[in-house]
Amino acid sequence: MPNSPTYGIPYPCEGAAISPADFAAFAAGVEAAIASANAAITAARKGVYAIQMATVNPAVNTPTTFTFTASAENSSSGITVGATSFTAQTAGVYLSSVYFILGQSLTSTTTATYGQIGMRVGAVNQNLDKRRGYSSLVLPRQQATGMLILGVGSVVDYQYLWGGTGALSAPVLAKITLERLTTL
Amino acid sequence: MITVGGHGLTCPDPQDYAAQALYMQSQALTIDAYLAGIAAQVTTSTMRPTAIFTFSSTIFVGPTFADGYASPDVLTYSNIPGATADATITFDTPGTYIYGAYTSLSASGAITAGSYRKVRISAIKDPDSAALETNNTEEVTFETNTGGERVTNKSGFISANIGDVYRLAQYEADNNASSMLVNAGSMIWITRAASNDLIEVA
16 A cells, blocks of 8 residues: 555555555554654744753863753753763754852952853853952852854853862762754 | 634535535635644744844043943844834834843053042933933943943833834943943844733634
8 A cells, every 4th residue: 555655654556445444544544644743843833952960070270171060850862961061963053051050168368359161162152250359258159141053963061160279078079961952 | 604703704505505615625725724824923923022222342431521422333133113223123022021241341540539430321201302202221330440341230110102112222331530441342232022912812
């Protein structure tokens, strides 16, 4: 029997003797087509995004890459997740955010003059959020949001840099997201 | 054939019983095309209208309460037909939009203690009209010493209808002894976050 072009719904040829099995195959084909379309629509509506928990503990004046510690959610295979980076599987415009869920205290002999988030594509900085440190011993929480135009296989990672003296008392914890807005 | 429902499906009349194979072919192709159309429509609708505008050169603002636009000049990316390089947007798709900026600011010259540099990304509706309607998101950096580079990201929301015109970006400085620079490479962006309509499957 021939099939319909997209979803392969089978139907008998004109003039052929039609059996009950033909109706059964037709009905099963319609059922499968609806299920297939529904799955495609659900996937499209869900979008392509990845959310990772991450940590970093850089020495002063040393840009250091965030390490992914756990996956909060990854909607599809459109973005693959490595130990420290995302890889785009389709060319598109992406929106990315880094948000500190836990800033950190500084050691008692430490001063911080600024903190800086770097979003990198292929190890080249794209967007930054730079903020002066407070005079207290607490490194301020930060967030950065930026647009990235990525090609197939583009690798995105994130760095944190702070200036001053001394050391952090513990790692900074962050949530990092990458979402595809549209394909190119 | 008798058409049933609103999706082009048919039911055979008694005189069509001899043409059941043709009927099933017709149904299969109609259902196939209908489902493919829905899937394509949903996929297209998830491609969010987005535009990115970039400053190709450094813009001077200031020195004292210089409150005005520093417009980008490059349309880096857009799938919004009504977007122009100076970050003016005529919307053709209604919805709620999120806009933001990656802005590199720095002071030019000596810094006045206690002065500020401000990034205010204003979504100004109908910028040529007398009655401005603005939606602002802004961030201020106060100077306590000799200053230095300042880079920040901010974002806000607007609700736009078809034909609405918005212009983005405004920068303000209050440095008595210096100007402010919006550095080359700074960018402003906007993307559609959601529809304003209730979508009904019928």
